[in-house]
Amino acid sequence: MSLVELIGNTRVKATLSSYLRNERVPSSLIFTGSDPYHQLLFALNFAKAALCLNKINDACDRCRYCLAIDRGLFPDVQILEPDGQFYRKNQLDELIAGACQRPLQAEKRFFIMKDAQRLNENSANSFLKTLEEPLPTNVFILLTANLAQILPTIQSRCQILKFLPLSNQEVKLELQSRGVDPEKARLLAFFSADDMEDVAAVDWQELEEKRQAMLSILDCLIRQSQVEDILLDLYDRSRSRDSFIAYFREMVNLISVLLRDIMVLMVDGSSTTLINSDYKEKLMELAALTNIDKIFFLIRKMEFLLRDIQRNLNARVLILEFINSYTPEGTRTPGGTRTPEGACPQQGVNYG
Numbered sequence: 001m002s003l004v005e006l007i008g009n010t011r012v013k014a015t016l017s018s019y020l021r022n023e024r025v026p027s028s029l030i031f032t033g034s035d036p037y038h039q040l041l042f043a044l045n046f047a048k049a050a051l052c053l054n055k056i057n058d059a060c061d062r063c064r065y066c067l068a069i070d071r072g073l074f075p076d077v078q079i080l081e082p083d084g085q086f087y088r089k090n091q092l093d094e095l096i097a098g099a100c101q102r103p104l105q106a107e108k109r110f111f112i113m114k115d116a117q118r119l120n121e122n123s124a125n126s127f128l129k130t131l132e133e134p135l136p137t138n139v140f141i142l143l144t145a146n147l148a149q150i151l152p153t154i155q156s157r158c159q160i161l162k163f164l165p166l167s168n169q170e171v172k173l174e175l176q177s178r179g180v181d182p183e184k185a186r187l188l189a190f191f192s193a194d195d196m197e198d199v200a201a202v203d204w205q206e207l208e209e210k211r212q213a214m215l216s217i218l219d220c221l222i223r224q225s226q227v228e229d230i231l232l233d234l235y236d237r238s239r240s241r242d243s244f245i246a247y248f249r250e251m252v253n254l255i256s257v258l259l260r261d262i263m264v265l266m267v268d269g270s271s272t273t274l275i276n277s278d279y280k281e282k283l284m285e286l287a288a289l290t291n292i293d294k295i296f297f298l299i300r301k302m303e304f305l306l307r308d309i310q311r312n313l314n315a316r317v318l319i320l321e322f323i324n325s326y327t328p329e330g331t332r333t334p335g336g337t338r339t340p341e342g343a344c345p346q347q348g349v350n351y352g
């Protein structure tokens with residue numbers, strides 16, 4: 001991949017290209033942003049563009065330098081990562097020794113440091129001198145998701161380039177460029193882009209299982225059948241607060257989008273703007289069983305429930321109340337819906 005072919009962050013791309021065009025590649029750079037995979041991709045392709053034998057201010061992707069960098073086998077492009085919680089002193093010593101020598105093959109030598117915020121004060125001090133008095137042939141690229149954790153003395157010696165998260169459309173293109181089918185890429189991008197830390201880690205199979213599970217839950221809520229099974233399952237999950245909140249947040253997101261699609265279908269049954277277009281038939285069925293008021297009610301209920309659980313209120317009591325509002329009038333017991341054995345709402349787990 002060449003520099004121009006990289007997806008997203010056009011500003012960063014333009015800055016890197018201008019360094020090459022003007023032959024003013026800084027000796028030390030910081031790439032900061034929430035997606036480490038993306039930063040590494042930019043760093044590697046920038047190194048390739050700078051070292052390419054064809055001197056076109058970009059990577060030709062065909063010369064032996066470009067090919068070797070792609071395979072991770074080029075001696076003048078080194079990727080470092082912390083050995084343990086922090087970079088160790090011996091890692092830094094080795095790096096500094098390497099940085100005192102001329103490049104082995106190319107005109108420049110690139111050192112790409114992942115998780116640069118994990119340089120602690122001890123290890124950073126010796127490294128600082130290398131940054132202060134750089135050999136003109138060295139280029140250090142420090143990658144970090146947390147710029148604030150990089151020592152100010154290091155920051156002040158680097159050009160800082162800030163990366164923005166990829167938009168849905170950019171994530172989709174990025175996934176497609178890696179061979180993901182366009183329809184799967186669209187759904188993965190839609191559901192994963194917001195909190196995506198690593199675009200390479202998204203998993204179609206996992207998303208598909210979650211969407212199907214949420215579609216079944218929604219089906220039960222709308223048909224008012226097996227609602228108590230949902231309650232039991234939520235009860236079970238609510239034992240572990242953190243994983244329960246993560247699960248429930250995802251549940252609210254996925255179900256809200258399914259409900260959004262149902263509303264679209266209520267207005268226009270032939271709509272082509274569904275997010276879950278692969279579930280159209282099933283969603284049409286559900287649209288015929290409910291109405292806009294009920295959908296708004298459900299969305300509001302779920303959002304309030306998520307908000308209250310995040311505020312440390314008793315998850316189990318809240319779940320009971322939520323499910324109660326979904327139990328058909330005729331089957332509701334005077335005290336509320338049936339609770340799981342031994343799970344009296346007043347004695348539920350309190351996350352205070």
Ligand SMILES: [Zn+2]
Binds near residue numbers: 052060065066067
């Ligand atoms: Zn090349």
